[in-house]
Amino acid sequence: MVETSVPAVELRDVVKRFAEVIAVNHVSLKIAPGEFFALLGPSGSGKTTTLRMIGGFELPTEGEVFIEGEPQGYKPPYQRPVNTVFQNYALFPHMTVAQNIAFGLEMRGVPREEIRRRVGEMLELVRLSGYERRRPHQLSGGEQQRVALARALINRPKVLLLDEPLGALDLKLRKAMQLELKTIQEQVGITFIYVTHDQEEAITMADRIAVMNRGRVLQVGTPQEVYEHPENLFVADFIGDTNFIPVQVQQVGDGVQVLTVSGAVLLAHWGEPTLNAGSEAMMAVRPERMRLHRPEEVPQQEGWNAVEGIIRHVIYHGLDIRYEVHLAGGTTLHVRMPVGQGETRFQRGEHVVVSWPHAAARVFRSES
Amino acid sequence: MSALLQRKPGLRAWLLLAPSFVWLMLFFIIPLGIILVYSFLERDVYGGVVWKWTLDNYRRVFDPLYFKTFLASLWIAFLTAFFSLLFGYPLAYYIATRPEKVRNALVLALMIPFWTNFLVRTYAWLTLLRTNTGLINVWLQQWGIIDRPLPLFGNTFAITLGLVYGWMPDMILPIYAALERLDRRLLEAAEDLYASRWQVFRRVIWPLSLPGVVAGTMLVFIPSLGAFVTPAILGGGKRLMIGNVITNQFLGAHDWPFGSALSVLMMAVMLVATLIYFRTGGEEGRRGGLG
Numbered sequence: 001m002v003e004t005s006v007p008a009v010e011l012r013d014v015v016k017r018f019a020e021v022i023a024v025n026h027v028s029l030k031i032a033p034g035e036f037f038a039l040l041g042p043s044g045s046g047k048t049t050t051l052r053m054i055g056g057f058e059l060p061t062e063g064e065v066f067i068e069g070e071p072q073g074y075k076p077p078y079q080r081p082v083n084t085v086f087q088n089y090a091l092f093p094h095m096t097v098a099q100n101i102a103f104g105l106e107m108r109g110v111p112r113e114e115i116r117r118r119v120g121e122m123l124e125l126v127r128l129s130g131y132e133r134r135r136p137h138q139l140s141g142g143e144q145q146r147v148a149l150a151r152a153l154i155n156r157p158k159v160l161l162l163d164e165p166l167g168a169l170d171l172k173l174r175k176a177m178q179l180e181l182k183t184i185q186e187q188v189g190i191t192f193i194y195v196t197h198d199q200e201e202a203i204t205m206a207d208r209i210a211v212m213n214r215g216r217v218l219q220v221g222t223p224q225e226v227y228e229h230p231e232n233l234f235v236a237d238f239i240g241d242t243n244f245i246p247v248q249v250q251q252v253g254d255g256v257q258v259l260t261v262s263g264a265v266l267l268a269h270w271g272e273p274t275l276n277a278g279s280e281a282m283m284a285v286r287p288e289r290m291r292l293h294r295p296e297e298v299p300q301q302e303g304w305n306a307v308e309g310i311i312r313h314v315i316y317h318g319l320d321i322r323y324e325v326h327l328a329g330g331t332t333l334h335v336r337m338p339v340g341q342g343e344t345r346f347q348r349g350e351h352v353v354v355s356w357p358h359a360a361a362r363v364f365r366s367e368s
Numbered sequence: 369m370s371a372l373l374q375r376k377p378g379l380r381a382w383l384l385l386a387p388s389f390v391w392l393m394l395f396f397i398i399p400l401g402i403i404l405v406y407s408f409l410e411r412d413v414y415g416g417v418v419w420k421w422t423l424d425n426y427r428r429v430f431d432p433l434y435f436k437t438f439l440a441s442l443w444i445a446f447l448t449a450f451f452s453l454l455f456g457y458p459l460a461y462y463i464a465t466r467p468e469k470v471r472n473a474l475v476l477a478l479m480i481p482f483w484t485n486f487l488v489r490t491y492a493w494l495t496l497l498r499t500n501t502g503l504i505n506v507w508l509q510q511w512g513i514i515d516r517p518l519p520l521f522g523n524t525f526a527i528t529l530g531l532v533y534g535w536m537p538d539m540i541l542p543i544y545a546a547l548e549r550l551d552r553r554l555l556e557a558a559e560d561l562y563a564s565r566w567q568v569f570r571r572v573i574w575p576l577s578l579p580g581v582v583a584g585t586m587l588v589f590i591p592s593l594g595a596f597v598t599p600a601i602l603g604g605g606k607r608l609m610i611g612n613v614i615t616n617q618f619l620g621a622h623d624w625p626f627g628s629a630l631s632v633l634m635m636a637v638m639l640v641a642t643l644i645y646f647r648t649g650g651e652e653g654r655r656g657g658l659g
Binding site: 055057076077078083084086087088090091092093094103104107108151152155 | 551553554556557558559560561562563564567571572575576
């Protein structure tokens, strides 16, 4: 993460209450200039409300929003150096593409000549030159999305807020637009704050991600950090695929030693700090960190866990093969093995040993 | 039969349309034709027509006596549409921005006056507005606010007031419908793009509600131009509209050809006004419509 003295956006202990509901619960964040920052969470997690408080569409009940060190207080949206790309774009249906993009500059009384020039530049940036006179309903979803982006960016905001901007697009177009958005962001160098419920999208695009649930920020980190080192059960579950094995904590020290339902003893390098001996917990392991072996071929390795099971399903996925393994005690593990040269293939119904390194295992408190 | 209809969807459509077609032919197209034909005939002394073609009726229409009334009617209809819009638009906007439950209750409240007969409601205005015995003038004099009765009755003011009162819901409802489906995010977007409240209205809300404004204005203007009950009662016999003149030709003077000519002229003016209005306003409205 880029550390600078003044963050582009800072939220200090921000709370938003709607009547009885706490939408955002004591959120503090620092977002660096030029960063592509994602607010990731399921619906109702408070991510959009957080974004709207930065934009000035909602005011915090408690706490303060700073933009470039300036407290925003009760400032309305048009007094903040930010612009927003709205969900479903909110393009003005009665205006042409060019009129839509020019709107912000026109409202601020920028001279006509300059408006024309900058609209041209923007259309070029979003690759829509020649579309000036079209109306929003004549554009495809992806094109509308780009107009919305241009309409916001032309104002040269310090920070661009994007509320699920790709939510309405189909998968293929979404992938293409992800790349394009990222490229444009790097080109203009403006801080992007990006709300999404799609963890894959956040991981692909963002420099850093704040994972939110029920109004709280549960973890902030680079995509790699949140993927590889989730700090709680929710993040481990929400980001990527994870195997969860119910366990009981035996010993907490350098690492964590746990006992499975079927009596196997497992070790993990990392456990949630609040764990203590006797507490119910979940061991989390990514499917791609697990290995399968025939019982007679288990290698004797230091620092690896091993449990026995039976293969219930084999699914060929092209790049990898996914196995579903049932353990004694009812737990199901998903194991992803690359389709490489010399890899052993396993059959349905086979007895196997599943192994994974202690370093790949993390132990979380069961209750969130 | 049903097999035949299956094979020929066009025939089915015609059969479904037939009742309304017959209805319109009998009670709209044919009477209209009769009026058109009568307007070129001469009256006979007993109130019937003489089958002799003439343009005299139309010449009489432009007699200053009638033509002035005609222009005054246009003016009143224009004022009615204008004030209905002026007062109706904010009300429509207010209703459209309430929560859904309140919204429905308010729309219902708008309809409640219709449960009482229009004639009764117009007479109610009469008791309020009458110059010497009307409640408003009586009370204002009792309270010492005015010395002599205000001219509230028997003039353009009274007729316009009555018409605005009667037709305003027809202005409010289409505007309300247009505003109600306006996407709130468009307003937020405009606000985000530095538009002041006035600019948000001028550049986003107004153009997107234009189809409703156009429809509402026509729905108020046309019946106001042809009104005869309201001016008959609130005009106090001194102020008439073209609708009263036409009524008189048919019921009082028994001059059907002249009454027909006046009707044809009024319809022609309405048609032209409608076409012009939809050409200009409707064009804007179409652009404003959500495609």
